Amino acid sequence: MAKRDGRSNLRGRAGRMQGGRGSGRASSGAVRLWGRHAVEAALKNPERRHRKLWATHEGVASLDGELPPGFPLEYAGPEDLARLVSRDAPHQGLVLECDPLEDLHLEEVLDGDPDRPIVVLDQVTDPHNVGAILRSAAAFDAAAIVTQDRHAPPEGGVLAKSASGALEIVPWVRVVNLARALEEMAEAGYWRIGLAGEAEATFSQALPSGPVAIVLGAEGEGMRHNIAAHCDALARLPISEAMESLNVSNAAAIALYAVATRESD
Incomplete structure (x- = not known):
C-alpha cells in the first residue's frame, strides 16, 4: 500500500474484513480499546484481529500510518464515541473493537x-x-x-x-x-x-x-x-x-x- 507523509502502514488482519455499520455495542468475545496510543499499537500489532474502528476525522489523522484498504471504519462524532466507552473515558477520537490476543504458554x-x-x-x-x-x-x-x-x-x-x-x-x-x-x-x-x-x-x-x-x-x-x-x-x-x-x-x-x-x- 502506498505511504503518505512518510508514515508507515498500519498492519494487522483487519484489511481482510468488510465494513458495515456497528450497533454501538461490543460484540460477543470482543475487546474494545480507546485512546490514540492503545488503538495505534493494536492496529500495528499483526497478532490482533480487528473488527471495527469508530473514529473522528481528527482521530484517524492522528494515527501514525494508514489503514489498509477495506478496513471496517465508521466516522463518528466525539459524543457518539463517548457512548461506546466507559464514562468519561478519554477516547481521543478513536475506539477500536478487536479480538483478544491469543493465549501464550x-x-x-x-x-x-x-x-x-x-x-x-x-x-x-x-x-x-x-x-x-x-x-x-x-x-x-x-x-x-x-x-x-x-x-x-x-x-x-x-x-x-x-x-x-x-x-x-x-x-x-x-x-x-x-x-x-x-x-x-x-x-x-x-x-x-x-x-x-x-x-x-x-x-x-x-x-x-x-x-x-x-x-x-x-x-x-x-x-x-x-x-x-x-x-x-x-x-x-x-x-x-x-x-x-x-x-x-x-x-x-x-x-x-x-x-x-x-x-x-
Whole structure:
C-alpha cells in the first residue's frame, strides 16, 4: 500500500474484513480499546484481529500510518464515541473493537532470553495498576508478565489506556496455578524474588546476576502465603519510614529498573 507523509502502514488482519455499520455495542468475545496510543499499537500489532474502528476525522489523522484498504471504519462524532466507552473515558477520537490476543504458554517465555526478567502478579486486579506495570515492563524490556487467570483483569480499554500501547508489546501469560508456574520458573533457572515490606534484605541485596522473576502481591493484602513460600527470597524496597508502602505499579517499575541496571552497580 502506498505511504503518505512518510508514515508507515498500519498492519494487522483487519484489511481482510468488510465494513458495515456497528450497533454501538461490543460484540460477543470482543475487546474494545480507546485512546490514540492503545488503538495505534493494536492496529500495528499483526497478532490482533480487528473488527471495527469508530473514529473522528481528527482521530484517524492522528494515527501514525494508514489503514489498509477495506478496513471496517465508521466516522463518528466525539459524543457518539463517548457512548461506546466507559464514562468519561478519554477516547481521543478513536475506539477500536478487536479480538483478544491469543493465549501464550509459559514455556514459550521460559525458552526465550533469560536476561529479561519476568513479572509475576499475585491477585493484582486493578486494571490501572496492571496497565501501568505492562508499561514499565515494556520500558525495561521484561520478557512477560504472568498472572493467575481468575484473579487478574481482562483485556480492556481501561487497562490498555493505562498501558499506553504496552499491551501489544509485552507478552501476558495467564496460568491456572500461579504456584506451579513459579515452580516451572525455578526449574528453568529463574531466581524468584518476592517483594514484601517486612523483609530484612533489600531488593538489590537479594538480586542475583542470573535470570530473575519479580513477584508482587496485591496492595494491602500483599502476596498470599503459598506464593511467598514459592519464592527463593523475599526483599523490600528501601523506602522512607514516612511511607508505609508504594503503589504496586511503582514498586514494579523500581524493581525492573534495578534489574536493568544491576550490571552497572
